[in-house]
Amino acid sequence: MFFVDTIEVPGLGNRSYLAGGGRTAVAVDPPRDIDQVIAAAARRGVRISHVVETHVHNDYVTGGLELARVTGAAYLVPAGAAVSFERLPVGDGDRTVIDADSGLTLRAVATPGHTPHHTSYVLEESGTAVSVFTGGSLLIGTVGRPDLVEPRLTERLARAQYASAHRLATELPDDTAVLPTHGFGSFCASSQAAGESSTIGKEKASNGALTRDVDTFVADLLAGLGDIPAYYAHMGPANAAGPAPVDLTPPAVADADEIAARLAAGEWVVDLRNRVAFAAGHVAGSVNFEAGGQLATYLAWLIPWGKPVTLLAESAEQLAAAQRELVRVGIDRPAAAATGEAGRWVRENEALASFPRATFADLAGRYPADGVVVLDVRRTAERAGGFIEGSVHIPVHTLHRRLDEIPEGTVWVHCAGGMRAAIAASLLDAAGRAVVAVDDGFDAAGNAGLTVRAA
Incomplete structure (x- = not known):
């Protein structure tokens, strides 16, 4: 047998x-x-x-x-x-x-x-x-x-x-x-x-x-x-x-001062919490890659190779699972990490940043209008199946290099389901843009009354 x-x-x-x-x-x-x-x-x-x-x-x-x-x-x-x-x-x-x-x-x-x-x-x-x-x-x-x-x-x-x-x-x-x-x-x-x-x-x-x-x-x-x-x-x-052995021991603990210093040095601080929690309150300048999504694929795709990364997680278990995923794609050791409540990751007298989430129905009630920019971060092949008329298309994996291509205004960012829109929204928020994360399935766009065109 x-x-x-x-x-x-x-x-x-x-x-x-x-x-x-x-x-x-x-x-x-x-x-x-x-x-x-x-x-x-x-x-x-x-x-x-x-x-x-x-x-x-x-x-x-x-x-x-x-x-x-x-x-x-x-x-x-x-x-x-x-x-x-x-x-x-x-x-x-x-x-x-x-x-x-x-x-x-x-x-x-x-x-x-x-x-x-x-x-x-x-x-x-x-x-x-x-x-x-x-x-x-x-x-x-x-x-x-x-x-x-x-x-x-x-x-x-x-x-x-x-x-x-x-x-x-x-x-x-x-x-x-x-x-x-x-x-x-x-x-x-x-x-x-x-x-x-x-x-x-x-x-x-x-x-x-x-x-x-x-x-x-x-x-x-x-x-x-x-x-x-x-x-x-x-x-x-x-x-x-010939890959080296991996080290999955917990990284060094970062306090609020170190998190701020790493952000100031241009390093990436990655918040692993779900996109709802991130939008509600996060360290200004941090970016959101959900631990429950395709963390390794999208973080490794977007981050400049070799750039130090600090991980913020809601629990030690979430942090350990993320480390395991990241070593699979060659991100071997986080520079530092912190766990617990997001309020502990900012210095005294500093507030957490936030941005709104919305649905396509919410967007339909405001678009088209001056000052509203719709950003589609899906891949080109996905957009070919249909897109919101007048939307700007920048795939999420190229967004960090193309922020200056986005018109002025409040950016309503969407993907096919919400995960990649959350990544994009966090990148825009970190860059100082006013942003709304559309956390909705793209199939709902047309039903909400938005004009969807075929490529």
């Missing part, structure tokens, strides 16, 4: 896996905070004998090297990946025994496309394929994007994705479980997963890589590629060099 445990990394939209038998197991594409993988193995009562990477990741810092070091496991990395550390290079067709008593082996299958060296791993029980760890190759209803390595390679890699998907579909039985790393919110996917689980047979019936001709598939894939988070530029090099 065998098992496959899924280790969710929801903030980044990824999954890692632990698979094995009665004694030993393999970890696939592990996150940097390896303690959860070790805990999963302990619950199963197995030893991690192997750690494998499907590719050098572009969207997070891997825990593979450290997990292999801590557990003594063999570390398997595709032979074509240029890395600076000792590993076992894996080539197409290589087989690795995972648990001899259970008859479990891994077979490497070259599946270039997401990267040139991408490799999938077929888990076989007594010679029969039962699951395939597809990394960033064949995803659920989609494929991994081919444009993260080198622009000149994008079309070539898109065609390689098509060929790789067809190879897996041809070689594997229809009931083989498809277990991708990306696709559950990760920007490494060309689109989001069409469901939570799948098989080769289901993908053959529904995945565009397997239902369309190659030219149509490639054209559609390339046309649908969106923005690439800025921090991705740092992930591949970090993974190729």
